[in-house]
Amino acid sequence: MRVVIASCSVDYSGRLDAHLPLATRLLMVKADGSVLVHSDGGSYKPLNWMSPPCRLEVGEPSEDEAGAGVVEVWTVQHAKTDDKLVVRVHEIVADHSVELGVDPGLVKDGVxxxxxxxxxxxxxxxxxxxxxxxxxxxxxxxxxxxxxxxxxxxxxxxxxxxxxxxxxxxxxxxxxxxxxxxxxxxxxxxxxxxxxxxxxxxxxxxxxxxxxxxxxxxxxxxxxxxxxxxx
Known part of the structure; x- marks a missing residue:
């Protein structure tokens, strides 16, 4: 699990187009390949996400993007569709990765x-x-x-x-x-x-x-x- 807090904008294209303007957000990259974009609100639901199978590539910004303050461009491409999630990172506040291991699953009381x-x-x-x-x-x-x-x-x-x-x-x-x-x-x-x-x-x-x-x-x-x- 990689957890990144960054100032970023997010664009989603494919079945629908969506744009998140520049703001500080939580980016989660899970071991299954999924990428989720969270804000400090909205409970558990991410603002946008890409479910696996997908591929994440971190690249350099273009000249225009760099001129606008972008330092990294995350491109998340779905493997089976044309859906694409592009995260333009302006500043990374925190970046932490940890191996969570295999989760035993939820054990409910009263099952x-x-x-x-x-x-x-x-x-x-x-x-x-x-x-x-x-x-x-x-x-x-x-x-x-x-x-x-x-x-x-x-x-x-x-x-x-x-x-x-x-x-x-x-x-x-x-x-x-x-x-x-x-x-x-x-x-x-x-x-x-x-x-x-x-x-x-x-x-x-x-x-x-x-x-x-x-x-x-x-x-x-x-x-x-x-x-x-x-x-």
Missing amino acids: EAHLQKLLAEQIEILGPGHQLVRREYPTAIGPVDILARDADGATVAVEIKRRGEIDGVEQLTRYLELLNRDPLLAPVRGIFAAQEIRPQARVLAVDRGIDCVVLDYDAMRGLDDVESRLF
């Missing part, structure tokens, strides 16, 4: 894996008498989040989402169709469990005979003080 683990440990949330069979029950079309049995010994397939949408109900429906072909498991009913279930998803689930359970993540982690509630 399906955490919810699945907690629900497996607290399977009674599904109802009295429920017992865990196993997590990640394998099928030919992917693993079912949780397979359990209810108080009557019937098989229950549970699909877990952070936000329950229609596609999650569709996914559980496909699992149920497959599981119900197994005479050792059938009949199998479904439970759609999520921190939040959209109204359309709930309507579809009910129409298909699937129960819905809203998961309170804080309560499952023991962070919800029930005794301090007003109601």
Whole structure:
């Protein structure tokens, strides 16, 4: 990652033409080849940028550009289109490069894996008498989040989402169709469990005979003080 603070003007040409007049800006050159131009505002969104695949060349200014105070010309050419980003640098205030290495990615709190683990440990949330069979029950079309049995010994397939949408109900429906072909498991009913279930998803689930359970993540982690509630 190279981070440059510079006084510069920026011109973009290609699918559209855009011009940023002379001002002090943050220039970011990432290892993937992307170049981003930021101002001290506008939150995370750059003023202009070029996404990879592209090539950055730093060249000398022309006589006219040098006469106008330009000391470097950055030309960023996209590899597959005619799009071009030209940064005319008048003064470099700071220039720093650092090797960031491979990023492990964002780990979100409350993702399906955490919810699945907690629900497996607290399977009674599904109802009295429920017992865990196993997590990640394998099928030919992917693993079912949780397979359990209810108080009557019937098989229950549970699909877990952070936000329950229609596609999650569709996914559980496909699992149920497959599981119900197994005479050792059938009949199998479904439970759609999520921190939040959209109204359309709930309507579809009910129409298909699937129960819905809203998961309170804080309560499952023991962070919800029930005794301090007003109601």
